Amino acid sequence: MPNVRVVNVTKKYGNVYALDNVSLTIHDKEYFSLLGPSGCGKTTLLRLIAGLIEHDSGEIYIGDRRVDQDPPEDREVGFVFQTFALFPHMTAWDNVLYGPKVKNYDSKQSETIGHEVLELVKLSERLDAYPSELSGGMMQRIAVARALAAGGKILLLDEPLGQLDAKVRNEIRYEIRRMAKDLKLTAIHVTHDQAEAMSISDRIAVMKKGKIIQIGTPKELYMHPNSIFVAHFIGESNFLEGYITKIKGKYATVELRQGLTVKALNEREIKQEERVVLAIRPETCEMKIGYITAENALQGKIDKTTFEGTIIRYEIRLENGDRFVINRPSLTEDWVEIGQEVTITYPLDKAHLFPYPENGLTNETSV
Amino acid sequence: MLSKILNILNYLSSKKTIKYALYFFAIIIFFALILVPPIIGILTKTGSLENIFENPELMDTALGAISASFIIGLVVSALDLIAGLPLAWLIARGKSKWLSVLDTLADIPFVVPTAALGYSLLLFWSSSGGISDLFGHPFVSPGWLLVMLLHFTFSFPVVVRVIVGALMDYKMEYERASRTLGSPPLTAARTVTLPIIKPSLIAAFTLAFARSLSETGATFIVAAGVFLNGPVFIQTVSNQFNSGAISQASYEGATVFASLILIVVSLILFALIRVIGQKMKLPFGHGLASLEKKLSYKKAVLSRNGVALGVFLLIVLVPSLFVALPAFQALATGTTFIDVFTGSGVWASYWQSLFLSYGLAAVVTVLGILLGLPMAILIARKTFGKIVSGVLDTLINIPIIVPSIALGISLKFFWSNISGLPEFILLVFAHLAITYPYFVRSMSAAMERITIDMEEASKTLGAKPFTVFKSIVWPITKYSVLSGAIIVFTRSVSETGATLAVATELQTAPVLIVNWVNSVRTGLSTIVGVNELTVGLACGLLILFSFIILLILRLLTKKGNV
Ligand SMILES: Nc1ncnc2c1ncn2[C@@H]1O[C@H](COP(=O)(O)OP(=O)(O)OP(=O)(O)O)[C@@H](O)[C@H]1O
Ligand SMILES: [Mg+2]
Numbered sequence: 001m002p003n004v005r006v007v008n009v010t011k012k013y014g015n016v017y018a019l020d021n022v023s024l025t026i027h028d029k030e031y032f033s034l035l036g037p038s039g040c041g042k043t044t045l046l047r048l049i050a051g052l053i054e055h056d057s058g059e060i061y062i063g064d065r066r067v068d069q070d071p072p073e074d075r076e077v078g079f080v081f082q083t084f085a086l087f088p089h090m091t092a093w094d095n096v097l098y099g100p101k102v103k104n105y106d107s108k109q110s111e112t113i114g115h116e117v118l119e120l121v122k123l124s125e126r127l128d129a130y131p132s133e134l135s136g137g138m139m140q141r142i143a144v145a146r147a148l149a150a151g152g153k154i155l156l157l158d159e160p161l162g163q164l165d166a167k168v169r170n171e172i173r174y175e176i177r178r179m180a181k182d183l184k185l186t187a188i189h190v191t192h193d194q195a196e197a198m199s200i201s202d203r204i205a206v207m208k209k210g211k212i213i214q215i216g217t218p219k220e221l222y223m224h225p226n227s228i229f230v231a232h233f234i235g236e237s238n239f240l241e242g243y244i245t246k247i248k249g250k251y252a253t254v255e256l257r258q259g260l261t262v263k264a265l266n267e268r269e270i271k272q273e274e275r276v277v278l279a280i281r282p283e284t285c286e287m288k289i290g291y292i293t294a295e296n297a298l299q300g301k302i303d304k305t306t307f308e309g310t311i312i313r314y315e316i317r318l319e320n321g322d323r324f325v326i327n328r329p330s331l332t333e334d335w336v337e338i339g340q341e342v343t344i345t346y347p348l349d350k351a352h353l354f355p356y357p358e359n360g361l362t363n364e365t366s367v
Numbered sequence: 368m369l370s371k372i373l374n375i376l377n378y379l380s381s382k383k384t385i386k387y388a389l390y391f392f393a394i395i396i397f398f399a400l401i402l403v404p405p406i407i408g409i410l411t412k413t414g415s416l417e418n419i420f421e422n423p424e425l426m427d428t429a430l431g432a433i434s435a436s437f438i439i440g441l442v443v444s445a446l447d448l449i450a451g452l453p454l455a456w457l458i459a460r461g462k463s464k465w466l467s468v469l470d471t472l473a474d475i476p477f478v479v480p481t482a483a484l485g486y487s488l489l490l491f492w493s494s495s496g497g498i499s500d501l502f503g504h505p506f507v508s509p510g511w512l513l514v515m516l517l518h519f520t521f522s523f524p525v526v527v528r529v530i531v532g533a534l535m536d537y538k539m540e541y542e543r544a545s546r547t548l549g550s551p552p553l554t555a556a557r558t559v560t561l562p563i564i565k566p567s568l569i570a571a572f573t574l575a576f577a578r579s580l581s582e583t584g585a586t587f588i589v590a591a592g593v594f595l596n597g598p599v600f601i602q603t604v605s606n607q608f609n610s611g612a613i614s615q616a617s618y619e620g621a622t623v624f625a626s627l628i629l630i631v632v633s634l635i636l637f638a639l640i641r642v643i644g645q646k647m648k649l650p651f652g653h654g655l656a657s658l659e660k661k662l663s664y665k666k667a668v669l670s671r672n673g674v675a676l677g678v679f680l681l682i683v684l685v686p687s688l689f690v691a692l693p694a695f696q697a698l699a700t701g702t703t704f705i706d707v708f709t710g711s712g713v714w715a716s717y718w719q720s721l722f723l724s725y726g727l728a729a730v731v732t733v734l735g736i737l738l739g740l741p742m743a744i745l746i747a748r749k750t751f752g753k754i755v756s757g758v759l760d761t762l763i764n765i766p767i768i769v770p771s772i773a774l775g776i777s778l779k780f781f782w783s784n785i786s787g788l789p790e791f792i793l794l795v796f797a798h799l800a801i802t803y804p805y806f807v808r809s810m811s812a813a814m815e816r817i818t819i820d821m822e823e824a825s826k827t828l829g830a831k832p833f834t835v836f837k838s839i840v841w842p843i844t845k846y847s848v849l850s851g852a853i854i855v856f857t858r859s860v861s862e863t864g865a866t867l868a869v870a871t872e873l874q875t876a877p878v879l880i881v882n883w884v885n886s887v888r889t890g891l892s893t894i895v896g897v898n899e900l901t902v903g904l905a906c907g908l909l910i911l912f913s914f915i916i917l918l919i920l921r922l923l924t925k926k927g928n929v
Pocket of ligand 2: 042044
């Protein structure tokens, strides 16, 4: 069955490692996303799987078959390009039928396939139009339909929604997932939009600079990021620098700058005296007016508020000068004024400790 | 001082009236100097057609020659496409760094003036010392086959150049999409890449066809009196008239008849190629895919590249440069060497003709840029609307399409109405008419690549039109100006047909070479002091100078201080 296995694959462009010894298994019928900042090697990995570029070393398997020496037309993968790459000299309909035709299906068979996939993408009009005459959303549907019609069991999508406006994008992303599931396809979806990846994927691989940093379900990545980078890239995090002064069971006491001390879960069992970074998500925090002392509490003054529709975002200057952001629902709570003294509390188990990165914090979180 | 001039230019350029005056001037010059004279010229002489209708024998010869022109042109252009496509593919897609050398080599037959090329081919294919030595008799005798080889040789680089350009601009994504949908490489090329670059394929075919129809000097050399095509026929009749073999009436009748048919038929054919080309679709070809799959992989690709390279080296490159051999031999004999550089004997006229050729080319290039630039802007920017631009764009091409000897004949008739016009001016007009379209086309294509946005952005930042031109348009297009100028220059140096037609006193370098070759080969009009060695050396030197000039121009572009 078509699971996809990538084993120790490396690809260099000149001195740049576009992919650095990447290994990855995508299960049969899984909806899988490759997520990462621009230039991290997502497209390169996808194109290697499709056979559009050649790798320097490593192996790629589709099912039990090793395919890395096979030309793309023998790999039976459908590919949806970021720019769609609809053939400009063919009508929408001819674009869709291209795959069946080059595979020598007779014309009746081809047309049946064509109608089926067009029904799937919910498109029945303007099929005799040329790509230049279609809207972005329609081009996208035709591009997906064309890839599906070729009949591959693996669907590769390179930022398939990148060219669409926000509203259409949100609609179409669920449709693509539904189609892949209905047709029992294995789908690999490349995106740099974490919200998109989180909302449609069974599992996600987060990439950075040619390497895979973490693979997991959206929930795992969000709840248990394995690195500062993932904590930063998936959702949002506050990062506070300090070092461990005491360890008691699963928990550690951390001294922040200027002697401020707090407690946090020490999943990674970092040793006493080590420098650490404490990561806390803005939406896990509670906020109380006035100064209250507690083991896992931070005090500060509201510096800035931003109304973002459903949430309101507070930027707080802590006592030690560090900045901290928290998000609160905007409708169900009273808004807090700028200058107000507040206490922030957070659930101990949702504050993560990471070893302080060798190259510094800003370097780690920059993309 | 400079800023003052800039201010004045800015002031002038922001005046609408001045801007439009400049554009109108460009249009008027185009019509008055380039488009109308050849048309009127030939029309004023239609009266002399009677003379040829009274001479059916001559008319048959003319018609035979003209059809030979068109047949050879079509066959050669088709062969060019077939052979040029794999080579262009290799150059554009290959990964070896030797390909850039190949790319440069492919330009060589383009810079070599065709008259020298013709002699080189003659030596290679049919003289002792060439490959004929292997067979003990001329491998290819002068005649239609040699003419075909010649035309293939000089039009091939044009086709390769155009297709390489198109493949470079082409978005690979389409081909990749096709591959993931199940096409082997050849199927992807046939069903996606080639249809998308079809306009360039048509353009390449058209250019090759036009070059083949126009070429006179080299064809005259390799036809060697045993074969006639349109231009050679006209030239032969002119020679006969000059030597008193036929009457003025027959001469005028025959040349007007042949020119008129050449002009009219080529215009119709080009219009047809355009229309049919646009409509023509490659068949999807059910079932071809599995055959193409076999032909797509390593061994097949290797042998395809081998054949493409072989054709290029053996049929195009080596024959083009073969003339260098006798040139070296000539240099080895010391006395010839001294003669050459002291300019004694026939070499005096050689240097004179070279001087004339390069001087003429320089004048024509400068004029071409000055007159062509506003026209290019006009076409690219659609200043007077889409329709006017479209019409101008089509009209511009006419001088390329019309066989140059016919154009020359017609121009001669037109300007002979104004007596006392120096022959040099006549040559300038003729060369300008023939080269102008090349410059305008390469320039307007470059202008179209600058988006209006860029210009408008510059304007919103407070730039006046002339400053916009100086700071935005010029830096981006200067290389196109230069490459346009190179084409104009080399075309002018190489031009034989129209030159033969308009000039009787002045001899440009290619005309001189044609005359020298005739003297050596046919003994028709022997020139004392000219022998195989001198001709070889003359051709070799001409090629050498063309190279040096090309090299200088390339260096200039590299440095960017145009
Ligand atoms: N053809 C190429 N030549 C040279 N370098 C390349 C080429 N293609 C990609 N790279 C480099 O490889 C790295 C990975 O590129 P890739 O296109 O895979 O990134 P990406 O994750 O898809 O980014 P984006 O989100 O911007 O599309 C980048 O550093 C890029 O500059
Ligand atoms: Mg990408």
